[in-house]
Amino acid sequence: MRDAPARLTIGAGLPATLEAGTGKREVAMIELVFVACFGLAQNEQGACEERSLIYADITPMTCMMGAQPELAKWVATHPNWTVANWKCRYLNTAQRKA
Numbered sequence: 001m002r003d004a005p006a007r008l009t010i011g012a013g014l015p016a017t018l019e020a021g022t023g024k025r026e027v028a029m030i031e032l033v034f035v036a037c038f039g040l041a042q043n044e045q046g047a048c049e050e051r052s053l054i055y056a057d058i059t060p061m062t063c064m065m066g067a068q069p070e071l072a073k074w075v076a077t078h079p080n081w082t083v084a085n086w087k088c089r090y091l092n093t094a095q096r097k098a
Helices: 060-077 093-097
Strands: 029-038 048-056 081-090
Touching: 029 060, 048 060, 060 081
Parallel strands: none
Antiparallel strands: 029 048, 029 081
């Protein structure tokens, strides 16, 4: 069962940018992507899955600095899961819509 992406803001953020030619403001979205494994079964097939938390208006560095406390909160609310690895990246909204 997949959790809905969280929409949180940590730290100071980036200014919004203008979308080319439209005059619309576009907010930078950063995704904290992590691999969650059920129990301690990191080497068993199907025991791990990719999850993500989405942040509005922060820099990738802010994501990197705040990731461990955020993942610790996630693990605290999902006691049977462990986090195998994680990374921060810009959210690819075109991929998310597909």
